[in-house]
Amino acid sequence: MxxxxxxxxxxxxxxxxxxxxxxxxxxxxxxxxxxxxxxxxxxxxxxxxxxxxxxxxxxxxxxxxxxxxxxxxxxxxxxxxxxxxxxxxxxxxxxxxxxxxxxxxxxxxxxxxxxxxxxxxxxxxxxxxxxxxxxxxxxxxxxxxxxxxxxxxxxxxxxxxxxxxxxxxxxxxxxxxxxxxxxxxxxxxxxxxxxxxxxxxxxxxxxxxxxxxxxxxxxxxxxxxxxxxxxxxxxxxxxxxxxxxxSLSTLAGLPQGPAPEGGRWELALDSARKPLGWRDGDAAADSPLLPVRALRDGDSLLSAVNESIASPAGLVARVDADGVLTGVTARAEIHDHAGEAHISAGAAA
Ligand SMILES: Nc1ncnc2c1ncn2[C@@H]1O[C@H](COP(=O)(O)OP(=O)(O)O)[C@@H](O)[C@H]1O
Ligand SMILES: [Mg+2]
The missing domain is CATH 3.40.50.300 (P-loop containing nucleotide triphosphate hydrolases)
Incomplete structure (x- = not known):
């Protein structure tokens, strides 16, 4: 010291x-x-x-x-x-x-x-x-x-x-x-x-x-x-x-659910189940996919908030270390968690 x-x-x-x-x-x-x-x-x-x-x-x-x-x-x-x-x-x-x-x-x-x-x-x-x-x-x-x-x-x-x-x-x-x-x-x-x-x-x-x-x-x-x-x-x-x-907390503790099915937004995956992009069910069949930036557990809560705003579906795609889909987390869940991160950091101080 x-x-x-x-x-x-x-x-x-x-x-x-x-x-x-x-x-x-x-x-x-x-x-x-x-x-x-x-x-x-x-x-x-x-x-x-x-x-x-x-x-x-x-x-x-x-x-x-x-x-x-x-x-x-x-x-x-x-x-x-x-x-x-x-x-x-x-x-x-x-x-x-x-x-x-x-x-x-x-x-x-x-x-x-x-x-x-x-x-x-x-x-x-x-x-x-x-x-x-x-x-x-x-x-x-x-x-x-x-x-x-x-x-x-x-x-x-x-x-x-x-x-x-x-x-x-x-x-x-x-x-x-x-x-x-x-x-x-x-x-x-x-x-x-x-x-x-x-x-x-x-x-x-x-x-x-x-x-x-x-x-x-x-x-x-x-x-x-x-x-x-x-x-x-x-x-x-x-x-x-x-x-x-x-930027100091990670996504690790946030719950995730299955990717949506049957609604307007669907997550397109490749054969290894890696996310390719969001498919808009209301758009023409040959429309390009909308970009997805899938996040890993070690990514920051800041990047999750960012992605939750950018994601057309209001869902953040989560992947494992190999980039394979593990589930999705909803915008509201991420924002709730972001608020809690603030409160707990303030309380610890
Ligand atoms: N050898 C020196 N003689 C006189 N003043 C100095 C000398 N070195 C630094 N200073 C002054 O001390 C203050 C702090 O400088 P410094 O430690 O270099 O600041 P910083 O690295 O934060 O920019 C400044 O006002 C600088 O002009
Ligand atoms: Mg200096």
């Missing part, structure tokens, strides 16, 4: 970047620091690896005051990923990833095989290792940045807007990838972003900052969305915070 105790940072020019911050970042979890530009997120992050020292207060890592550790030793246990990947342009991707293991005296062969393994872990093809950073896309470069930060297997990972410069589709992929990795690695991750959707997606806990380096609220995503501490947090979460809350 990383523990901030009344940490204050005032730069020599008089700017207070972080104001009396007390915050715990639990071991093995992702703590997201979120807030608009200039509210002290990067400074908070950089105090953890001592790139910036606090003016007052203490920061403990695994119980030990970080000022008592040698800065170089401390950093060996902390991976750092930044927005512009920070890769060395004249080294191959493989050598970039092998940098830290080499510095740790691993020997060339071992360092390189570790690097190759990590490239695979972050979802890059083996031949990417031979290229130079500029020969990769922005998203691939960020993957290399993550691989490099993981090279020495540090227990702590600091990530400063790592996916800020890539397009939304790649960004979502990188977020998924990070969550997948984290399932196995269980690192203590401190992740900075100004994007509340990214915070809700990734965070086990979210700390919302306001200009002047003030922490306004730190809570689990559901609690934050259901019970923002004040108008500032509510505004920051945005008008759709009710819908965002639904």
């Amino acid at each position: 990383i523990k901030f105790d009344e940490v204050h940072k005032r730069f020599p020019n008089g700017t207070t970047a972080v104001h009396d911050l007390s915050l715990e970042m639990p071991e093995g979890q992702i703590t997201v620091l979120v807030g608009s530009s200039g509210c002290g997120k990067t400074t908070t992050l950089r105090m953890i690896n001592r790139m910036v020292d606090p003016t007052s207060g203490t920061i403990r890592l695994a119980g030990k005051d970080i000022l008592e550790s040698d800065a170089a030793d401390l950093r060996r246990g902390i991976g750092y990923v930044i927005q512009q990947s920070g890769l060395f342009p004249h080294r191959t991707v493989l050598d970039n990833v092998a940098t830290v293991p080499l510095l740790l005296g691993w020997g060339r062969k071992k360092a390189r095989s570790r690097a190759a393994e990590l490239l695979e872990t972050v979802g890059l093809a083996a031949d990417a290792g031979k290229r130079y950073p500029h020969q990769l896309s922005g998203g691939q470069q960020q993957r290399v940045g993550v691989a490099r930060a993981l090279a020495a297997d540090p227990p702590v990972l600091l990530m400063d807007e790592p996916f800020g410069a890539v397009d939304p589709v790649v960004r979502t992929q990188l977020q998924d990838e990070l969550l997948r990795l984290q399932k196995d690695l269980a690192k203590t991750i401190v992740f900075v972003t100004h994007d509340i959707d990214e915070a809700v997606r990734l965070g086990d806990r979210i700390a919302v900052f306001r200009t002047g380096g003030h922490l306004v609220q730190c809570a689990e995503p559901a609690e934050l969305l259901a019970r923002p501490a004040d108008d500032f947090v509510a505004d920051f979460l945005g008008a759709e915070r009710g819908l965002k809350l639904l």
